[in-house]
Amino acid sequence: xFKGQNALITGGSRGIGLAIASKLALNGASIxxxxxxxxxxxxxxxxxxxxxxxxHSYRSIDLLSLIKSETDxxxxxxxxxxxxxxxxxxxxxxxxxxxxxxxxxxxxxxNLNLTIAIILSQLFIKDMxxxxxxxxxxxxxxxxxxxxxxxxxxxSVYAASKAGLLGFTKSLxxxxxxxxxxxxxxxxLVKETDMGLKVKSDLEPISLDDVANKAIDILxxxxxxxxxxxxx
Ligand SMILES: NC(=O)c1ccc[n+]([C@@H]2O[C@H](COP(=O)([O-])OP(=O)(O)OC[C@H]3O[C@@H](n4cnc5c(N)ncnc54)[C@H](OP(=O)(O)O)[C@@H]3O)[C@@H](O)[C@H]2O)c1
Numbered sequence: 001x002f003k004g005q006n007a008l009i010t011g012g013s014r015g016i017g018l019a020i021a022s023k024l025a026l027n028g029a030s031i032x033x034x035x036x037x038x039x040x041x042x043x044x045x046x047x048x049x050x051x052x053x054x055x056h057s058y059r060s061i062d063l064l065s066l067i068k069s070e071t072d073x074x075x076x077x078x079x080x081x082x083x084x085x086x087x088x089x090x091x092x093x094x095x096x097x098x099x100x101x102x103x104x105x106x107x108x109x110x111n112l113n114l115t116i117a118i119i120l121s122q123l124f125i126k127d128m129x130x131x132x133x134x135x136x137x138x139x140x141x142x143x144x145x146x147x148x149x150x151x152x153x154x155x156s157v158y159a160a161s162k163a164g165l166l167g168f169t170k171s172l173x174x175x176x177x178x179x180x181x182x183x184x185x186x187x188x189l190v191k192e193t194d195m196g197l198k199v200k201s202d203l204e205p206i207s208l209d210d211v212a213n214k215a216i217d218i219l220x221x222x223x224x225x226x227x228x229x230x231x232x
Contacts, residue, residue, distance in 0.1 A: 001220055003028035003052055005134060008083035010063060010120065011090030013040045015193030016141060019212035020087060021048060027216070028052040032080050035090065036062050057081075063090055063116045064108060073123060082127035084134045085219060088117035088165075089141040093158040093195055106157050113161035118168060121182075128180050137219055138172070140165045140184040144232045147186070152201050162186075166228045173226030181225040183218050187211045188232025206232055 007024045011017040012033030021031045025048040033041055033056075041058040048056045059080060066073050091113045094101055117140055128136035144150045146162035166184055173182035190196040191205040214231045218224050 001027040002085070003054075005029045005084045006032065006081045007085040007087065008032045008034065008080065008120075008124070009087040009089055010034045010116070011141075012087075013037055013044045013058075015195065016187065016190060016208065016211055017087065017089035018044050019208045020089065020215045023212050023216050024085070024219070025049045025054070025056065026051070028054060029085065030054040030081070031056040032083070033058040034061055034063065036060060064111055066116060066119055067111050073119060077123050077127075082131070083124055084128060084131050084136045086120060086124055086128070086138045087141065087215070088120060088138070090116065091141065091161075091195070093155060093199075095154045095198065097154055098156050101157060109157045110161050110164075113158065114164040114168070117165060121168075121172065125176070125180065132179055135181070135222055136179075137181040137183070139215060139218060140169050140182070141215075142166055142169075142184045142186045142228065144186050144188045144230055147230075150188075150203070150232075152199065152203075169228060170226055177225060181222070183224055183226065184228040185211070185215055185218060186228060186230040186232075187214075188230070203232070 002024055007029045009017050009021050012021045013035035025031050031048055038060040045056045045058045121138055142165045143162040145159045146166055169182050169184040189203040189205045190208050192208040
Protein backbone atom coordinates (compact mmCIF):
# COMPACT_ATOMS: atom_id res chain seq x y z
CA UNK A 1 0.00 0.00 0.00
CA PHE A 2 2.88 2.40 0.81
CA LYS A 3 5.61 0.72 -1.25
CA GLY A 4 8.01 3.32 -2.69
CA GLN A 5 6.97 5.91 -0.10
CA ASN A 6 9.46 7.50 2.30
CA ALA A 7 7.88 8.48 5.60
CA LEU A 8 9.56 10.95 7.94
CA ILE A 9 8.14 10.72 11.44
CA THR A 10 9.08 13.17 14.18
CA GLY A 11 8.74 11.71 17.66
CA GLY A 12 8.95 8.30 16.03
CA SER A 13 11.08 6.62 18.69
CA ARG A 14 8.14 5.68 20.92
CA GLY A 15 4.44 6.13 21.57
CA ILE A 16 2.08 7.25 18.82
CA GLY A 17 4.87 8.09 16.34
CA LEU A 18 6.39 4.61 16.60
CA ALA A 19 2.97 2.92 16.37
CA ILE A 20 2.27 4.76 13.09
CA ALA A 21 5.81 4.03 11.83
CA SER A 22 5.33 0.30 12.51
CA LYS A 23 2.12 0.13 10.50
CA LEU A 24 3.54 2.17 7.62
CA ALA A 25 6.56 -0.16 7.49
CA LEU A 26 4.32 -3.25 7.51
CA ASN A 27 2.59 -1.72 4.49
CA GLY A 28 5.84 -1.19 2.57
CA ALA A 29 7.03 2.33 3.42
CA SER A 30 10.65 3.20 4.16
CA ILE A 31 10.82 5.05 7.45
CA UNK A 32 13.03 7.76 8.92
CA UNK A 33 12.53 8.41 12.62
CA UNK A 34 13.51 11.66 14.34
CA UNK A 35 13.85 12.09 18.12
CA UNK A 36 16.61 12.77 20.66
CA UNK A 37 17.35 9.47 22.40
CA UNK A 38 19.71 7.64 20.03
CA UNK A 39 19.65 4.29 21.81
CA UNK A 40 15.87 4.18 21.69
CA UNK A 41 15.83 5.30 18.05
CA UNK A 42 18.19 2.43 17.18
CA UNK A 43 15.98 -0.09 19.00
CA UNK A 44 12.82 1.28 17.41
CA UNK A 45 14.20 1.29 13.88
CA UNK A 46 15.35 -2.32 14.35
CA UNK A 47 11.83 -3.42 15.19
CA UNK A 48 10.28 -2.01 11.99
CA UNK A 49 9.27 -4.55 9.35
CA UNK A 50 11.50 -4.94 6.30
CA UNK A 51 9.21 -7.52 4.65
CA UNK A 52 9.02 -5.35 1.52
CA UNK A 53 12.85 -5.20 1.25
CA UNK A 54 12.79 -1.55 2.24
CA UNK A 55 15.33 0.11 4.51
CA HIS A 56 14.78 2.36 7.50
CA SER A 57 16.88 5.00 9.21
CA TYR A 58 16.86 7.43 12.07
CA ARG A 59 18.42 10.72 13.00
CA SER A 60 19.03 11.74 16.57
CA ILE A 61 18.20 15.43 16.86
CA ASP A 62 16.76 17.87 19.36
CA LEU A 63 14.15 19.42 17.08
CA LEU A 64 14.14 22.56 19.21
CA SER A 65 17.66 23.27 17.94
CA LEU A 66 16.10 23.99 14.53
CA ILE A 67 14.36 27.05 15.96
CA LYS A 68 17.68 28.82 16.41
CA SER A 69 19.64 27.67 13.40
CA GLU A 70 18.72 27.85 9.72
CA THR A 71 21.99 25.97 9.05
CA ASP A 72 20.80 23.03 11.18
CA UNK A 73 17.51 23.04 9.25
CA UNK A 74 19.34 22.82 5.91
CA UNK A 75 21.74 20.18 7.27
CA UNK A 76 18.79 18.05 8.31
CA UNK A 77 17.37 18.27 4.80
CA UNK A 78 20.68 17.17 3.27
CA UNK A 79 21.09 14.26 5.68
CA UNK A 80 17.81 12.43 5.07
CA UNK A 81 15.88 10.99 2.15
CA UNK A 82 13.24 13.52 1.03
CA UNK A 83 9.91 12.31 2.40
CA UNK A 84 6.71 11.68 0.49
CA UNK A 85 4.92 11.37 3.84
CA UNK A 86 5.66 13.75 6.72
CA UNK A 87 4.17 13.02 10.11
CA UNK A 88 4.58 15.83 12.62
CA UNK A 89 4.16 13.88 15.85
CA UNK A 90 6.89 15.00 18.28
CA UNK A 91 5.29 16.77 21.19
CA UNK A 92 5.55 17.71 24.82
CA UNK A 93 2.89 18.86 27.23
CA UNK A 94 2.54 21.10 30.25
CA UNK A 95 1.16 19.93 33.59
CA UNK A 96 1.04 23.20 35.50
CA UNK A 97 -1.40 26.05 35.92
CA UNK A 98 -0.45 28.89 33.61
CA UNK A 99 0.64 31.31 36.33
CA UNK A 100 3.02 28.63 37.65
CA UNK A 101 4.45 27.63 34.26
CA UNK A 102 8.04 28.43 33.47
CA UNK A 103 8.42 30.72 30.41
CA UNK A 104 10.99 28.40 28.86
CA UNK A 105 8.49 25.53 28.98
CA UNK A 106 5.85 27.75 27.38
CA UNK A 107 8.09 28.58 24.43
CA UNK A 108 9.41 24.99 24.12
CA UNK A 109 5.86 23.65 24.02
CA UNK A 110 4.70 26.09 21.35
CA ASN A 111 7.93 25.64 19.41
CA LEU A 112 8.05 21.84 19.40
CA ASN A 113 4.33 21.21 18.95
CA LEU A 114 3.63 23.93 16.40
CA THR A 115 6.60 25.87 15.03
CA ILE A 116 8.66 22.76 14.25
CA ALA A 117 5.72 21.24 12.36
CA ILE A 118 5.58 24.42 10.29
CA ILE A 119 9.34 24.54 9.71
CA LEU A 120 9.55 20.89 8.62
CA SER A 121 6.52 21.22 6.35
CA GLN A 122 8.13 24.25 4.72
CA LEU A 123 11.47 22.45 4.44
CA PHE A 124 10.08 19.47 2.54
CA ILE A 125 7.27 20.98 0.46
CA LYS A 126 9.41 21.45 -2.66
CA ASP A 127 10.73 17.88 -2.46
CA MET A 128 7.18 16.62 -2.03
CA UNK A 129 5.91 18.63 -5.00
CA UNK A 130 8.63 17.02 -7.14
CA UNK A 131 7.22 13.64 -6.11
CA UNK A 132 3.62 14.61 -6.83
CA UNK A 133 2.98 11.30 -8.61
CA UNK A 134 3.39 9.50 -5.28
CA UNK A 135 0.50 11.49 -3.73
CA UNK A 136 2.53 13.14 -0.97
CA UNK A 137 0.90 13.80 2.35
CA UNK A 138 1.46 15.66 5.62
CA UNK A 139 -0.23 14.48 8.81
CA UNK A 140 -0.13 16.71 11.89
CA UNK A 141 -0.79 15.03 15.24
CA UNK A 142 -2.93 17.44 17.22
CA UNK A 143 -5.14 16.52 20.19
CA UNK A 144 -8.77 16.68 21.25
CA UNK A 145 -7.56 19.22 23.81
CA UNK A 146 -7.42 21.68 20.91
CA UNK A 147 -11.22 21.74 21.22
CA UNK A 148 -12.65 23.75 24.08
CA UNK A 149 -15.16 21.04 25.00
CA UNK A 150 -12.30 18.92 26.31
CA UNK A 151 -10.23 20.65 28.94
CA UNK A 152 -7.67 19.51 31.48
CA UNK A 153 -6.32 22.08 33.94
CA UNK A 154 -2.62 22.68 33.44
CA UNK A 155 -2.65 22.13 29.67
CA SER A 156 -3.60 25.58 28.32
CA VAL A 157 -0.29 26.11 26.51
CA TYR A 158 -0.42 22.58 25.08
CA ALA A 159 -4.03 23.16 23.95
CA ALA A 160 -3.00 26.44 22.30
CA SER A 161 -0.17 24.74 20.39
CA LYS A 162 -2.45 21.93 19.23
CA ALA A 163 -5.20 24.38 18.19
CA GLY A 164 -2.57 26.26 16.18
CA LEU A 165 -1.86 23.03 14.29
CA LEU A 166 -5.50 22.92 13.16
CA GLY A 167 -5.37 26.39 11.62
CA PHE A 168 -2.06 25.53 9.99
CA THR A 169 -3.48 22.27 8.60
CA LYS A 170 -6.61 23.88 7.15
CA SER A 171 -4.80 26.80 5.56
CA LEU A 172 -1.85 24.82 4.16
CA UNK A 173 -4.16 22.14 2.75
CA UNK A 174 -5.89 24.87 0.76
CA UNK A 175 -2.57 26.32 -0.43
CA UNK A 176 -1.33 22.89 -1.58
CA UNK A 177 -4.64 21.41 -2.78
CA UNK A 178 -4.28 18.87 -5.62
CA UNK A 179 -0.53 18.55 -4.89
CA UNK A 180 0.06 17.61 -1.24
CA UNK A 181 -2.66 16.48 1.14
CA UNK A 182 -2.50 18.04 4.60
CA UNK A 183 -4.59 16.65 7.46
CA UNK A 184 -4.60 16.56 11.24
CA UNK A 185 -5.42 13.73 13.62
CA UNK A 186 -6.82 14.64 17.04
CA UNK A 187 -6.43 11.70 19.41
CA UNK A 188 -8.12 11.50 22.77
CA LEU A 189 -6.23 10.17 25.77
CA VAL A 190 -3.81 7.35 24.92
CA LYS A 191 -2.68 5.87 28.20
CA GLU A 192 -0.12 3.49 26.63
CA THR A 193 2.44 6.23 25.91
CA ASP A 194 4.85 8.08 28.20
CA MET A 195 2.88 11.30 27.71
CA GLY A 196 -0.50 9.64 28.25
CA LEU A 197 0.65 7.92 31.43
CA LYS A 198 1.34 11.27 33.08
CA VAL A 199 -2.06 12.82 32.24
CA LYS A 200 -4.49 13.02 35.14
CA SER A 201 -7.97 12.92 33.62
CA ASP A 202 -11.17 10.91 33.80
CA LEU A 203 -11.39 10.85 29.98
CA GLU A 204 -12.07 7.33 28.67
CA PRO A 205 -8.74 6.26 27.08
CA ILE A 206 -8.42 5.02 23.52
CA SER A 207 -5.94 2.43 22.31
CA LEU A 208 -2.63 3.20 20.65
CA ASP A 209 -3.50 0.69 17.95
CA ASP A 210 -6.76 2.50 17.11
CA VAL A 211 -4.92 5.82 16.78
CA ALA A 212 -2.27 4.31 14.51
CA ASN A 213 -4.95 2.62 12.37
CA LYS A 214 -6.78 5.92 11.99
CA ALA A 215 -3.57 7.61 10.88
CA ILE A 216 -3.05 4.90 8.26
CA ASP A 217 -6.64 5.31 7.03
CA ILE A 218 -6.10 9.04 6.56
CA LEU A 219 -2.77 8.54 4.79
CA UNK A 220 -4.11 5.98 2.34
CA UNK A 221 -7.39 7.73 1.45
CA UNK A 222 -6.54 10.13 -1.38
CA UNK A 223 -9.91 11.88 -1.03
CA UNK A 224 -9.11 13.19 2.47
CA UNK A 225 -7.59 16.68 2.47
CA UNK A 226 -7.81 19.60 4.89
CA UNK A 227 -9.55 17.46 7.50
CA UNK A 228 -9.05 17.62 11.27
CA UNK A 229 -10.21 14.20 12.37
CA UNK A 230 -10.80 13.35 16.01
CA UNK A 231 -10.54 9.88 17.46
CA UNK A 232 -11.71 9.58 21.06
N1 LIG B 1 -0.71 10.26 24.59
C1 LIG B 1 -1.80 10.98 24.44
O1 LIG B 1 -2.76 10.83 25.23
C2 LIG B 1 -1.93 11.96 23.30
C3 LIG B 1 -3.21 12.43 23.00
C4 LIG B 1 -3.35 13.34 21.96
C5 LIG B 1 -2.27 13.76 21.24
N2 LIG B 1 -1.03 13.30 21.55
C6 LIG B 1 0.09 13.79 20.75
O2 LIG B 1 0.72 12.72 20.10
C7 LIG B 1 2.10 13.00 19.91
C8 LIG B 1 2.93 11.83 20.45
O3 LIG B 1 2.59 11.69 21.81
P1 LIG B 1 2.95 10.37 22.65
O4 LIG B 1 1.86 10.19 23.62
O5 LIG B 1 3.37 9.29 21.72
O6 LIG B 1 4.21 10.95 23.48
P2 LIG B 1 5.60 10.31 23.93
O7 LIG B 1 5.47 8.84 24.10
O8 LIG B 1 6.05 11.14 25.05
O9 LIG B 1 6.54 10.54 22.64
C9 LIG B 1 7.03 11.82 22.33
C10 LIG B 1 8.00 11.70 21.20
O10 LIG B 1 8.51 13.00 20.88
C11 LIG B 1 9.94 12.98 20.93
N3 LIG B 1 10.44 14.30 21.35
C12 LIG B 1 10.12 14.98 22.49
N4 LIG B 1 10.83 16.12 22.57
C13 LIG B 1 11.61 16.17 21.45
C14 LIG B 1 12.58 17.09 20.96
N5 LIG B 1 12.88 18.20 21.62
N6 LIG B 1 13.19 16.81 19.78
C15 LIG B 1 12.90 15.68 19.10
N7 LIG B 1 11.99 14.78 19.50
C16 LIG B 1 11.36 15.02 20.68
C17 LIG B 1 10.25 11.88 21.94
O11 LIG B 1 11.57 11.34 21.81
P3 LIG B 1 12.82 11.89 22.68
O12 LIG B 1 12.32 12.21 24.05
O13 LIG B 1 13.85 10.82 22.62
O14 LIG B 1 13.29 13.11 21.96
C18 LIG B 1 9.22 10.84 21.54
O15 LIG B 1 9.64 10.15 20.39
C19 LIG B 1 2.37 14.32 20.64
O16 LIG B 1 2.38 15.38 19.71
C20 LIG B 1 1.19 14.45 21.57
O17 LIG B 1 0.90 15.78 21.87
C21 LIG B 1 -0.83 12.40 22.57
